[in-house]
Structures are given as structure tokens and as C-alpha cells.
Amino acid sequence: MSYQANHLCLIAENVKLGEDVRIRGFVNLYGCTIGNGVRLGTFVEIQKGAIIGNNCKIQSHTFICEGVTLEDEVFVGHGVTFTNDRFPRATNEEGLPKNDNEWTCETTLVKRGASIGSGVTLLCGITIGERAIIGAGSVVTKDVPPGAIVAGNPARLIRTQTKGVNAGSIS
Amino acid sequence: MSYQANHLCLIAENVKLGEDVRIRGFVNLYGCTIGNGVRLGTFVEIQKGAIIGNNCKIQSHTFICEGVTLEDEVFVGHGVTFTNDRFPRATNEEGLPKNDNEWTCETTLVKRGASIGSGVTLLCGITIGERAIIGAGSVVTKDVPPGAIVAGNPARLIRTQTKGVNAGSIS
Amino acid sequence: MSYQANHLCLIAENVKLGEDVRIRGFVNLYGCTIGNGVRLGTFVEIQKGAIIGNNCKIQSHTFICEGVTLEDEVFVGHGVTFTNDRFPRATNEEGLPKNDNEWTCETTLVKRGASIGSGVTLLCGITIGERAIIGAGSVVTKDVPPGAIVAGNPARLIRTQTKGVNAGSIS
Numbered sequence: 001m002s003y004q005a006n007h008l009c010l011i012a013e014n015v016k017l018g019e020d021v022r023i024r025g026f027v028n029l030y031g032c033t034i035g036n037g038v039r040l041g042t043f044v045e046i047q048k049g050a051i052i053g054n055n056c057k058i059q060s061h062t063f064i065c066e067g068v069t070l071e072d073e074v075f076v077g078h079g080v081t082f083t084n085d086r087f088p089r090a091t092n093e094e095g096l097p098k099n100d101n102e103w104t105c106e107t108t109l110v111k112r113g114a115s116i117g118s119g120v121t122l123l124c125g126i127t128i129g130e131r132a133i134i135g136a137g138s139v140v141t142k143d144v145p146p147g148a149i150v151a152g153n154p155a156r157l158i159r160t161q162t163k164g165v166n167a168g169s170i171s
Numbered sequence: 172m173s174y175q176a177n178h179l180c181l182i183a184e185n186v187k188l189g190e191d192v193r194i195r196g197f198v199n200l201y202g203c204t205i206g207n208g209v210r211l212g213t214f215v216e217i218q219k220g221a222i223i224g225n226n227c228k229i230q231s232h233t234f235i236c237e238g239v240t241l242e243d244e245v246f247v248g249h250g251v252t253f254t255n256d257r258f259p260r261a262t263n264e265e266g267l268p269k270n271d272n273e274w275t276c277e278t279t280l281v282k283r284g285a286s287i288g289s290g291v292t293l294l295c296g297i298t299i300g301e302r303a304i305i306g307a308g309s310v311v312t313k314d315v316p317p318g319a320i321v322a323g324n325p326a327r328l329i330r331t332q333t334k335g336v337n338a339g340s341i342s
Numbered sequence: 343m344s345y346q347a348n349h350l351c352l353i354a355e356n357v358k359l360g361e362d363v364r365i366r367g368f369v370n371l372y373g374c375t376i377g378n379g380v381r382l383g384t385f386v387e388i389q390k391g392a393i394i395g396n397n398c399k400i401q402s403h404t405f406i407c408e409g410v411t412l413e414d415e416v417f418v419g420h421g422v423t424f425t426n427d428r429f430p431r432a433t434n435e436e437g438l439p440k441n442d443n444e445w446t447c448e449t450t451l452v453k454r455g456a457s458i459g460s461g462v463t464l465l466c467g468i469t470i471g472e473r474a475i476i477g478a479g480s481v482v483t484k485d486v487p488p489g490a491i492v493a494g495n496p497a498r499l500i501r502t503q504t505k506g507v508n509a510g511s512i513s
Contacts, residue, residue, distance in 0.1 A: 310479030
């Protein structure tokens, strides 16, 4: 295991870090798995149970929660927020703070090579298809097909990339 | 007063912290009042004059400004941004940086048990009703009635919770 | 050069800081130019090559990337995200992490006295006109004329300020 981290990070001992991971300052990681060649920007938090594939790039101010899996080569822009609780409440029916058994963690899967633009919010329980592109500032409320380009609130299909899901460019 | 804070926080001496407050890393608090049993996520800032009720949960990357009051049991998701200045400008008519007397702080009230989804932006001068739910990624531009579920930019009524504003679930 | 910084900042030696700059905690600056009288909020990152004019105010949780120029007296709210890459990908066609020569940085210009509301995302390659106002939570996809007030996703013209682009108020 080797990695390069700037100052002022909180990286818990239970984090599984791959080779050649680059981490900017003010990063908070705990209980997550980070693949080889991953680059993490400033002010990023990744929670326990999240899995980040090889060669992903995660930009500043982004939050990746429990229940999220990024396959390899995924781009996540700045200020992106994942979610995992469809009906969040601070307290249970007795008015006491909810504990870990009083909510359901829903999963989100981002397939290989997808790009999630900056400022995007993703609802939970969805799959983002291979090499799909989510436009900046979108709110994603449902599955995104492979190779699709979506944008808006809620995000809607703009077009599908014509070179196919394995192409290197999106013309 | 007792609280548990991780490393790398800036908590000013003028913060009023209740009992059993849990604070994650990289939190910036000054001049605010935090109730009992409150949980604060990573990269949260709460400004002077803000009031956080008992058993509220405030998630990572969220900003709560002067003029905001959360009643008890409020949930605030990740990356939520409150505002308090309807016409912000960097400078006054002379082109000099505005001072504290050159703008009007507008208030926002979030009533008991409301839930504000992740990635939400709230305009100022509004009230979020008891147990209302703001969908993730919404932009809230006006009052939200008690028990309402709203979403979108601008946020619009999706439906009203049928079990009433005091119910524990939202079916 | 003089400035006042709170604790827990990362300010690289290659940052050009003007006179009387005020910097809150948890700020990450590198390779950028910051004018006189600028105020920077908590959790702000400003990248190399970005230029911030005199007397600008940049609020918490905001990201300003390479390629962005703010003229004098610009207001940038909380949680604002600029962008500079129209087609971001984590990796090149060989599946290897992109290097600095494998993407095109697009520029964004914010003219004198403009105000960008909190929670705004800006696509790249655009110009925000003098004293324009971007409503909170907007997604800006194209140029904004001088004196215009725009809002929404995508941001659309709400009205034009009647006192002209040099007026101190927006009535």
C-alpha cells in the first residue's frame, strides 16, 4: 500500500487504499475501499462501505456515502452529492435520534467510465450506465442508460453517444 | 456541557453546545446555539446567531447561516445551503466592501421534524412546515406547508403526507 | 503583502495575495491571484491560474477552478461551483488517468460587480455580465447579459435591472 496525501486529512485506519492513490488536503475517509490510481480532491468525504474502482477521479467538495459503488474509470465532478436514504428523518417515532438499525441503506451503482458533472445530486437506488454523462447541476432521479447524456432537474435524456459505450470520445 | 469532537475542528468559545452533541471533523462553528443530542457532519459551517434545536441531524458539506432557526428533530442532508441576503453584493455604492450595517439579514424557520434533502438550496425569508419533506436537489423559493412533500427547481408540491404532520412515517 | 488567515488553511507559496485579504478556516489556495480587500469564506478552494479581482467576496464551500477570472467587486455565494472541462473523463482512451495535456481548459469571465447566488453551478466557456445577478440554486449554461437577473435550471432571464448596470441597487 502506498499513497500520497497532503496535510490536514482524516484517513481512518480501516480504509483500504490501493496503489498510487493521490489525495488532496482536507479529506475525510473511513471504512471505504479505494482502488489503484484514484485521485481524490479537497474537501471530499467517503463513508464506510463505499467502493471506488481503479483510476477513478473524484473532485473537490464531493460526498460519497455508504451504499455507493463506482466501477473503474469513473469521473465525479466537484460538489457532487450521493444519497442512500429515501425517507431521511433525524429521529424515530419516539422523537429519539435514529440509530443504525432504524433506516434502510439503498445502493447506487456507477458503471465503468461514466462521468458525473459538477454540482450533481443523485437520488438513491439507481444505476448510472457505462460511459453515461450527467450534465453539471443535474438532479438524477432514476436509472441512466449506458452511453446516455442527461441533464436538468430532474435529469432527462439529451442524446445518446453515437460512438457506443466503449468509445473514448462522445461526439 | 459535554460533547465529542473529532480532530481538525474550529469551534469558537462563544458557541453554546448542548449535551451529547456529536461533531465530525472539519467543522466550523461560531456564535451559534446547538441543542442536545445534535449530530453534525463533516465540513459543516454554522454561523453566529443560528439556532439548532434538540436532536437535529445535520449532514456533511452543509452551510447554516445567521438568521436560521431549526426547531427540534430536523434533518438536514448533505450539501444543503441556507441563505439570508436577498440581494447580495460584495460592495456598497462606493465600491467598498459592505460592512455589517449595509445588508439586511432575513430569517428562515424550519419547524419541528422537517427533513431537508441533500443538495437543497433554500432562499431566505421562508418557513418550512412541521414534518415537511424537501426532495434532494430542490431549490426552495417560498414557504412549504406542514406535512408537504416538495421537489424541483423551483420546489413544487408533490403530495401531502396522509398520516398527518405528527406521524412517524410518510406513506 | 499582508493578510489575515485563521487556522487550518493550506495556502501554497505560489499564491499571489493582495493587501487586506481576509481568509476563514479550511481554505485551500494554490497558484491563484487574489486581489486587494478580498474576503474568502470557509471550505473554499481556488485553483492555479484563477484570478480574483479587488474587493470580491467569496463565500463558504465554493470552488473556483483554473480558467476563471472574477473582475472587481464580484459576489460569489456559498456552495458555488465553477467548471472548466466540457467533456470530463477520468481516463484517456487507453484507460489510463488523463494527464494535463489530455483535456482543454475552458475559461469563464465574471464581469465587475456581478453577484452569483448560493448553490449555483456554472458551465464553462461563458461570460457573466457586469452587475448581473444569478439567483440561488441556478445552473448557468450560457452567457448572462449585463444587468440581467437570471434563475432556474437552466437559468433563464427573469428581468433586467432598470437602474442600469452601474447602479448600486437592483430595484
